[in-house]
Amino acid sequence: MPWDDGLITEQRTAAGHSGTHARLLAGPGTGKTFTLTRHICFLVEQCHIIPKEIVAVTFTRTAARELRQRVESILGTGNAPRISTLHSFALRQLLLNSMRLTSLPQPLRIADDWEERNIVLEDLKSLLGLRRVVEAQDLLNGLSADWQSLTADNADWESCLPNPQFLAAWREHRNIYGYSLRAELVYQLKRAMEQRGDFQLEGNARHFLIDEYQDLNRCDLAVVQQIASRNVELFVAGDDDQSIYGFRKAHPEGIRRFTRDYTGSRELFLGMCKRCDQNILDLGLFVARQDHRRIDKIITPEPGRMPGEVYILRFYDQDLESAGVARICRHLIDRHGFQPDDILILLRSDRNAVFTIPLRRQLDAANIPNMTITEGDGPLDTPKGRTLLAFLRLLANPNDHLAWRTLMMTFCTNVGAGSIGCLYDLCRIRGEGFAQVILAAESGPNIIPGLYRDRIARGISKIRTKLQTLLPNGGRDSGSRGSLMDAMIQIVDRIIDDVHERHPVMEELRMAAEASDATTIEELIRATEVAGEDIEQELEAGKVNILTMHRAKGLTAKAVIVVAAEDEYIPGRAQGDAAEDERRLLYVSLTRAKHHLFVTYCDRRTGRQRYTGRTSGTNARSLTTFLRDGPLRPVDGQAFIQRLDPHA
Numbered sequence: 001m002p003w004d005d006g007l008i009t010e011q012r013t014a015a016g017h018s019g020t021h022a023r024l025l026a027g028p029g030t031g032k033t034f035t036l037t038r039h040i041c042f043l044v045e046q047c048h049i050i051p052k053e054i055v056a057v058t059f060t061r062t063a064a065r066e067l068r069q070r071v072e073s074i075l076g077t078g079n080a081p082r083i084s085t086l087h088s089f090a091l092r093q094l095l096l097n098s099m100r101l102t103s104l105p106q107p108l109r110i111a112d113d114w115e116e117r118n119i120v121l122e123d124l125k126s127l128l129g130l131r132r133v134v135e136a137q138d139l140l141n142g143l144s145a146d147w148q149s150l151t152a153d154n155a156d157w158e159s160c161l162p163n164p165q166f167l168a169a170w171r172e173h174r175n176i177y178g179y180s181l182r183a184e185l186v187y188q189l190k191r192a193m194e195q196r197g198d199f200q201l202e203g204n205a206r207h208f209l210i211d212e213y214q215d216l217n218r219c220d221l222a223v224v225q226q227i228a229s230r231n232v233e234l235f236v237a238g239d240d241d242q243s244i245y246g247f248r249k250a251h252p253e254g255i256r257r258f259t260r261d262y263t264g265s266r267e268l269f270l271g272m273c274k275r276c277d278q279n280i281l282d283l284g285l286f287v288a289r290q291d292h293r294r295i296d297k298i299i300t301p302e303p304g305r306m307p308g309e310v311y312i313l314r315f316y317d318q319d320l321e322s323a324g325v326a327r328i329c330r331h332l333i334d335r336h337g338f339q340p341d342d343i344l345i346l347l348r349s350d351r352n353a354v355f356t357i358p359l360r361r362q363l364d365a366a367n368i369p370n371m372t373i374t375e376g377d378g379p380l381d382t383p384k385g386r387t388l389l390a391f392l393r394l395l396a397n398p399n400d401h402l403a404w405r406t407l408m409m410t411f412c413t414n415v416g417a418g419s420i421g422c423l424y425d426l427c428r429i430r431g432e433g434f435a436q437v438i439l440a441a442e443s444g445p446n447i448i449p450g451l452y453r454d455r456i457a458r459g460i461s462k463i464r465t466k467l468q469t470l471l472p473n474g475g476r477d478s479g480s481r482g483s484l485m486d487a488m489i490q491i492v493d494r495i496i497d498d499v500h501e502r503h504p505v506m507e508e509l510r511m512a513a514e515a516s517d518a519t520t521i522e523e524l525i526r527a528t529e530v531a532g533e534d535i536e537q538e539l540e541a542g543k544v545n546i547l548t549m550h551r552a553k554g555l556t557a558k559a560v561i562v563v564a565a566e567d568e569y570i571p572g573r574a575q576g577d578a579a580e581d582e583r584r585l586l587y588v589s590l591t592r593a594k595h596h597l598f599v600t601y602c603d604r605r606t607g608r609q610r611y612t613g614r615t616s617g618t619n620a621r622s623l624t625t626f627l628r629d630g631p632l633r634p635v636d637g638q639a640f641i642q643r644l645d646p647h648a
Contacts, residue, residue, distance in 0.1 A: 001074050003041040007034075014268040015039040017235070018047055021228065021265035023213070023258040024237040027299040028284070028591035029275025029556070032237050033063070036211060037070040039235060043207055044075060054081035055202075056209040057089050061515045063211060063554060064088075068515075082203065086210075086220060087530045088516065090185040092202060093192075095526075100196050104180050104188060107397065110529035111179040114381045115402050116140075118409070120173065120181075123424075127169045139166045144183035148217040148249035152187065176427040177401040177434055182530055187219050193226040205232055213238035213258070217249040225261070234262065240295055241288040242588050244550065246581035256295055271299050273591075275556055277308025280597045284590040286630045291580060310597045312565075312627060313637035318358055318609050321600050324641045325561055326362035328598055329544055331644045332559050333368065336596075340369050341539055344557040345546040346589050348569040354608045355564060356546055363544060371540040373547040379504035380528065383410045388495045388505065389528065394467055395491075396522045401434035404463075411466070412459035419452045419459075470494055481519050485510060488524075549589045560593035562586075566601045568613030570624040583626050599627065600637065 004012050011031055014024050015038035026032035040056065043049040058064045064083050071080040084092070094101065095108055111120055124136040142162065146152040154160075161167060174180070180188070193199050208227050210216070213236040216224070228234050236258060243252035259265050273281055278301045285299060315321040325345065332338040347355050356372045363370040379385055387410045393403035408415045408423075426437045426447065438460060441448050445457050470491050488509050496502045509524065516527035539545045539555060549562075571582035590597060604619040611617060623634060 003038050003045050003074075007038060008272065010268075010270055010272065011035045011038070014270065016042050016046070017266055017268060018043065018233070021234040021258075021262040022236070022268055023255065023265060024235070024268040024270065025255075025295060025297060026237055026239055026270040027273055027297055028239070028242070028588070029273040030270035030299070031272075031274060032211070032270060033067060033070065035270060036209060036237055037067060037074070039209065040071050040081060041074050044079070049207060051075070051079055051081040052203040053206040054209070055089065055205045055207070056081055056083045057086045057211065058083070059085065059212040059215050060554070061085060061511070065511070065515050067211070084516070085530065086216075086223075087182060087185050088527075090189040090223070091526065091530060093189055093199075094185065096202055097192060097196070097199050100199060101188075101192060103191065105175060105178040107178075109179050109397075109400065109402065110182050110185070110526075111177075111402060112182070112529050114386060115179070115406065116181065119177070119402065119405060120170075120179075123173055124166070124169060127173065128163070128165060139163055140170075140181075143167075143170075144181070145249060147184050147187035148219050150187075150218045150222065172428070175433070176424065177405065179402055185530075186223055190219055190223045190226065193223065201227065201230065208232045208234050210234070210236040211238070212242075214240050214243035214252050214255045215245050215248075215250045216254050217251050218254075219249075221251065221254045228262065234265075239297075241291075241297075241584060242553070244553065244581055244585045244588055246578055250581075252584075256293070269297070271297060272302055273299055274302045275594055276591055277301060277305050277595050279308040279310040280590065280593050280595075281308075283310055283597070283627075283630060283632055284587050287583060287587045287590065287626050290583060290626060306595065308593075308595055308597070310599075310632060311640065312599045312601075312623070312632050312634040313640055314623070314634045315600060315602050315637040317602055317604050317606060318355075318564075320638060321563065321602050322358040322362045324637050325359060325563060325598075325600065326366040326368065327641045327644060328561060329363065329368050330366050332596065338558055339542070340544045341541055342558040343544045344539075344552060344555065344560045344592060345544060346549050346552050346560060346562050346592070347546065347564060348549055348572070348585075349612075350548060351612070352608075354612060359546060359563070369543040371543040371545055373540065373545055373551060379501070379508050382501065384496045384498075384501060385505055387411050388492060389525075391467060391470060391495060392491065392521055393525055394463075395470065396525050399433075399435040399439075404435050404438050407463050408459055412462055414455050415459040416455075419455050422449060422452045423456065466495075479519060481513055481517070484513060484519055484521070484524065487521070549585050552592050553588055556592050556594060558594045559596035559598070560589070561598045561600065562589050563600050564602070565599045565624050565627065566613065566621045567624045568615050568621055570626065572614045586624065586626050601634075 004016065007015060011034065015035050024035065040054060043054055044051060056067060058067060064085055068080050068083045091110065098106060098108055121133050121136045121140065125133045128136065130136055146157065151157060158167060210224065224234065238255050240252040240255050243250050259267055276284065281299065281301055288294065313324065315324055329343055332343060333340065345359065350356050360370055360372065380389055386406055390403040390406040393400040408420055423434065423437055427434055430437065441456055442460050445453055448456050488506065492502050492505055496505060512527035513524050516523060518524040518527055570586055571579040574582050601623045602621050605621055606619060610619055
């Protein structure tokens with residue numbers, strides 16, 4: 001297939017650019033991923049750039065997998081460039097230069113989300129004498145924010161920390177368990193590139209493509225600048241109107257300033273929206289244009305589209321709202337022929353399922369299949385899943401400190417907090433890592449105090465015995481993804497008894513292997529270490545999907561229902577730049593819809609919902625300020641529902 005097959009003029013212009021840095025501004029539904037795919041094909045087919053000299057980074061694994069699949073459908077399997085998330089890219093560069101790094105424990109090992117929550121934070125809580133683990137979480141979040149915003153580069157940074165003991169305790173803990181945090185990967189890459197003249201980048205890249213550029217923070221942007229300084233051509237794509245990740249310090253000024261930061265760069269634009277009907281786009285752009293700092297864009301719907309159905313519906317309370325949402329879904333399914341998964345229900349937040357419980361109750365009563373997609377644990381975060389991952393890590397590296405610690409928690413029922421604390425104290429006294437103390441205790445049990453000696457010895461023996469059964473044929477290197485997955489089936493069967501639990505675990509491992517091109521256990525494990533960076537969410541087939549607004553980015557549906565669009569939640573307590581994040585989040589949510597958009601809000605919220613939002617404890621609620629003076633007047637929700645189905 002020719003690289004420009006099926007492209008409209010503006011997409012062909014963007015995809016066929018080369019010779020200078022370029023910024024592609026792409027509004028919602030304008031074919032950004034399609035154009036990025038064809039730009040890669042253009043570089044390979046027309047400019048004769050070999051794929052390994054092209055690097056593309058995306059914001060999530062889902063986006064990376066989609067882009068790779070699209071490229072390989074044109075260039076052929078195995079002919080795509082390296083496509084990954086920015087965190088995965090940073091990890092690969094740090095691994096490539098590991099012998100040059102002195103600031104990180106070696107070998108480089110990333111603590112994943114489960115390990116961070118259940119080991120790092122719990123231990124820091126105890127080490128610092130904190131009352132609640134959330135206090136340790138706040139300290140670690142502050143550290144991450146300082147990396148992302150580059151505050152950690154300030155000369156007096158350590159003296160300004162709110163808890164001076166925290167940094168010392170964390171550094172001691174990370175040395176004993178030999179880990180780095182995912183949140184520091186890009187910062188450590190930046191420091192290494194600045195400080196080491198001999199720092200190498202993989203593949204001698206000549207072209208560096210970045211998707212969702214508006215979501216990069218200051219640290220990310222500094223890394224991009226370092227890469228560009230090596231005579232690498234940048235092609236960045238995004239939309240400042242869709243920068244919504246302020247919680248990770250996303251800096252939309254980066255995409256706004258691109259043509260000033262990179263003199264001589266080309267400005268490219270995609271403005272024909274092939275997703276949203278006119279009325280949906282109009283309401284979304286009304287929200288977007290409330291920011292005077294945004295880059296002004298002309299975004300128009302594809303010619304020939306219908307006007308689209310858009311309503312802002314006011315309900316008296318959440319009971320009527322939930323019933324109304326179910327009625328709308330029933331109407332779309334019965335009268336418009338929609339499948340349940342053609343409908344998205346979006347919420348700003350859903351702590352303790354306070355919004356989804358009444359919504360799902362009404363959907364169930366209407367016999368509408370539905371699914372809540374939350375930020376909860378995945379299949380690898382169950383006790384069996386963690387046990388499996390820990391054994392895989394020991395197969396990859398017998399001295400993996402966190403893997404030994406995890407198995408002491410999940411696999412050895414006789415080893416408790418006292419035994420683990422005893423081992424930690426020995427690590428500190430002996431100046432050794434956790435795995436080294438385990439090995440020392442294995443050969444000389446008397447180093448363990450008598451109270452814990454037998455328990456720890458039995459735990460180590462149990463782990464060793466199980467480990468020997470996992471790969472009876474020997475060998476960790478499989479040579480292909482297929483043989484790697486065959487080995488995984490064998491190992492999963494030996495650890496997870498429940499056949500129903502095995503399937504989602506294997507699917508998660510397959511997705512990680514596919515996203516990273518893994519052919520060995522080591523590569524597969526590396527992929528799982530950065531897997532938690534995902535924010536986008538794939539939809540559940542055959543069901544109305546209920547999810548938070550942040551998780552809807554990158555998704556689309558024939559009909560979208562935005563529930564609880566009230567000032568108490570959007571912007572809620574946010575002010576200043578944080579309130580701008582909320583406004584952009586609403587814009588992104590509205591423009592997920594193709595043909596039908598319903599925005600609901602209530603005059604009052606009672607029960608558990610009364611204690612949510614900016615005015616927690618009071619009943620009164622009001623439409624979000626971002627829609628109040630818009631082109632669309634709210635209508636009575638009950639009257640609207642009666643018109644949909646007068647016999648209901």
